[in-house]
Amino acid sequence: MNNEPANKQPSSLTEDDVLTWIEAKVDQLHAETRVLVDDYWRRLKSEQKNHAASEKARIGVRVRRREASLSFSIEWFRMAMIRENGRIKPIARYLKKGPGYRYPLGRLLQGEPEWEADLVEELETEFADIRKQMYLLGKIRDAVQSYRKATQSGFNSPITEVFD
Numbered sequence: 308m309n310n311e312p313a314n315k316q317p318s319s320l321t322e323d324d325v326l327t328w329i330e331a332k333v334d335q336l337h338a339e340t341r342v343l344v345d346d347y348w349r350r351l352k353s354e355q356k357n358h359a360a361s362e363k364a365r366i367g368v369r370v371r372r373r374e375a376s377l378s379f380s381i382e383w384f385r386m387a388m389i390r391e392n393g394r395i396k397p398i399a400r401y402l403k404k405g406p407g408y409r410y411p412l413g414r415l416l417q418g419e420p421e422w423e424a425d426l427v428e429e430l431e432t433e434f435a436d437i438r439k440q441m442y443l444l445g446k447i448r449d450a451v452q453s454y455r456k457a458t459q460s461g462f463n464s465p466i467t468e469v470f471d
Contacts, residue, residue: 317326322455329448331375332446336437336444340370340381347430354422362420366427369397377448381434383410383427408438 330369351364367386372379384399404410416424 322451323324325451326448329444332444333379333441336339336440337370337379340379340434340437342369343430343433344368347426348349351423352427358420358422362422364420364423366415366419366423368427368430371458376445378445381438383415383431388400407435408442409435 327340331424347368355364365386367384368381369383369384370379384401384405387400388395389396389398390396402415412424412428412431416427419427
């Protein structure tokens with residue numbers, strides 16, 4: 308039994324249309340992430356003015372674009388200063404995210420001021436959602452590209468790599 312109306316036209320949506328939509332969604336998520344990262348730094352600077360030097364923030368965040376794969380990553384890092392030849396030099400040590408979409412904040416925020424921990428936790432919740440969306444968009448992109456490759460080769464090659 309067919310549940311579709313008889314007058315419905317076949318879709319004219321192409322693989323290129325889907326890939327263009329994915330690219331637009333990635334660009335939109337990247338712009339949203341940039342706003343969140345910029346907001347983090349603005350709020351961090353503002354809060355540091357209200358706290359003693361002993362409560363100085365040491366956690367930073369950045370977004371890194373990966374043009375080749377139409378993707379980006381959101382990375383937390385710990386900031387520090389080192390003395391080198393009598394000069395103070397800033398350094399950043401990137402923190403490992405581990406499996407899943409969220410950073411393990413418990414260990415990351417140990418010893419950090421409460422105001423900074425609250426800010427990081429708030430933004431990491433939003434970043435985890437963005438990471439999940441990016442993952443799912445990547446899966447869709449991979450499936451469309453595998454479909455395209457299979458249709459061009461006459462479905463003779465295996466497509467299991469997309470669904471693993």
